[in-house]
Amino acid sequence: MGDEEREILRGIATDEQETVVQFGRNDEYMTIYTTDSTMMTKLDKCVKGGEYEVIEIHKLQKSDKIIGKTYRAKKRLLSFRKKFIEREMTEEQRKASAERARRINSKE
16 A cells, blocks of 8 residues: 555544455355455555555545445465464563564565
8 A cells, every 4th residue: 555545544533444346155256345445455465476456546525535446356375364363472482573574674
């Protein structure tokens, strides 16, 4: 998401931002509608990866400001976790993990 889009979405209160995933049981594809700026950033990265596509950009009529997007992707990409796993890391493991993340992020 570009700086301009990020600036526009700052006008939507966080408790009003939402994400809706919709699909039918026999559908091959799902649609994802979101006004959540964080989710939009994640989904835009998926679009760059080629598995998702933006099918609609929602704008305010008077100002043409972006307030949301609708995406489309194969339903099989959706997954659910059975439980949340908390990991206990030593300070050394935490530093090593942070260094790996820095290396990965610098490649993007």
